[in-house]
Amino acid sequence: MLKKLFKSFRFPLRRAAHPRTTPEVLSSRQHSLTRSRISRNAVNVVERLQQAGYQAYVVGGCVRDLLLNLPPKDFDVATSATPEQVRAEFRNARVIGRRFKLAHVHFGREIIEVATFRANHPQADDDEEENNSHSARHESGRILRDNVYGTLEDDAQRRDFTINALYYDPRTERILDYAQGVHDIKNRLVRLIGDPEQRYMEDPVRMLRAVRFAAKLDFAIERHSAAPIRRLAPLLRDIPAARLFEEVLKLFLAGRAERTFDLLIEFDLFAPLFPASAAALKEQPEYADKLIRQALINTDERIRQGKPVTPAFLFATLLWPALPARVLDMQERGMPPIPAMQEAAHQLISEQCQRIAIPKRFTLPIREIWDMQERLPRRHGKRADVLLENPRFRAGYDFLLLRESAGEQTDGLGDWWTDYQEVSDSERRNMIRALSSKDERSGAPRKRRRSGGRKRRPEPGGNPTGE
The missing domain is CATH 3.30.460.10 (Beta Polymerase, domain 2)
Incomplete structure (x- = not known):
């Protein structure tokens, strides 16, 4: 053609x-x-x-x-x-x-x-x-x-x-x-004008632009233009974090996010952008790669269908592989699960914003999506209905399904929530009772209700509005 x-x-x-x-x-x-x-x-x-x-x-x-x-x-x-x-x-x-x-x-x-x-x-x-x-x-x-x-x-x-x-x-x-x-x-070549090394040093973002055009147009990066990229990739650390946020959106929201991810990994450009996630990719490559890749495939499909894509969900996915180990570390030091999730999320996002200045309008939903991962397993009593009414439930539920698709074992939690959304109120009550019976059979301890009318103080770092 x-x-x-x-x-x-x-x-x-x-x-x-x-x-x-x-x-x-x-x-x-x-x-x-x-x-x-x-x-x-x-x-x-x-x-x-x-x-x-x-x-x-x-x-x-x-x-x-x-x-x-x-x-x-x-x-x-x-x-x-x-x-x-x-x-x-x-x-x-x-x-x-x-x-x-x-x-x-x-x-x-x-x-x-x-x-x-x-x-x-x-x-x-x-x-x-x-x-x-x-x-x-x-x-x-x-x-x-x-x-x-x-x-x-x-x-x-x-x-x-x-x-x-x-x-x-x-x-x-x-x-x-x-x-x-x-x-x-x-x-079908992406080729720099002039000396590639000099042009990348003038503006290291050109390395990201080379990747973006190659992915978007299904071009190859010409070999002389590609040669210096891995060696010069660390120069991206000197680029203002606010500028990198805009560039990352262009990279992943152009409809070729999965191909972009492959090229970023190939040319060692992912680590300067997402250092904690790059480390997690080395520690647990199969799970982290599958999780990120599936999210990017879903993003590309939504863009092809003309559906909206939220950067918050995208960043939540790109950063998630680095989060569970931090949460576990804090739990091992005695912090309850939900406060541990909230503190680990705060630290990870703060570190990431030093590289890519993710605006607060996105960091808040990111934390809420992650927080929902600790809350979704807690379904007894009225908690399931309260979670269902939470404005972040859908994003949290979608994220749960994404984790499961990457191979994470959740004891059928995704299927349970899928069914719970579709059945009648009476069937929902039966599902909650079945959970209680299952806990009793397994010998799982149940929380005792405090006597008296005194309000319980929230855990440090927890949600003062309760679950």
Whole structure:
């Protein structure tokens, strides 16, 4: 099918991606992309900027995806106009960002992102860089700010991957290809522009982006681009935790989460993101791998079906393999099961947030899902009905089934809760009585009710509202 997309264009074989100062120009007869497939609003932005005397092109991932017959997530524009000049042309534009300043042009719910052509950062000495307010580098070579404007040719050279350095002019319907990105699309390769080691050191997140594109597009990472990744993977520890949260969501919520996980493990990128979980994968590889993999398969399936996916459940799964051992350790030191779960969860999430800044709106549900795993076995009396009414019951129940699917033995707890949700009230009472009879036959001790009306004080670290 890809051969039809590139009708009469022929590409030489090559080894490295050296950006050109003069692009290969593909006419409308040499590619399958047509103006009608581009967002009307993106075309409007490009044409208005061109009429105002600026260079402007639809650029990047949307061009790549359309050449692959994939629906673009959004449409981006690159231009010679500065963000302030873009805002002057469009009353519906907003300038955003500090590390990478750009303009958002709003058309109802659609936002066209407009970025000014960027240039490579000069290799200045320390004094020069301290005095340069537009760009800054970390001593490792990592770019901290990226607002050095340049020409179209400069912009093509500083883009990360060849498949993203494609510029489409809807007026002429031509594609400008500065790094033979169309060649790599045809050969299904993710290839860095320039020296891979230097580009990864400039921004280590590019290693995650290489994995994301390879998984999303079912491409291979070109061997020279792949070679330094394992050695440079620890550089991810220097990336701000808030930025890594956004990158991890992109990795696992693109519909190819299982393939992404495989590539992260293959290139030693999982451990810098999830250190405790990576350790658990080594200690109990079969269970941890099966649990995470099944959750990612389920996530991919929900995305294919257009169903919502909550990051809280995803992170609860990715972190869970590291949790049980901590809970057991605290129980062995005398802490009751539920407080032990709560304390271990608090410690694990706090450690994880040092690497990936998971917002509180997700960490709270994560802890509630885990807490439910200790509560679901406690079904006597009215507890089962109280749990059934808990807003986190469904997530906790789904998580229980996930644990069982990974091989965890729960003495039929998942089946019991499945039945309990489906039967009548009278049958539920029978199920509770059957549990009590089972406990009596097995000789399991039952808690004695305290005499008197004095309220029992909650355990330290426990839930003050009770079970």
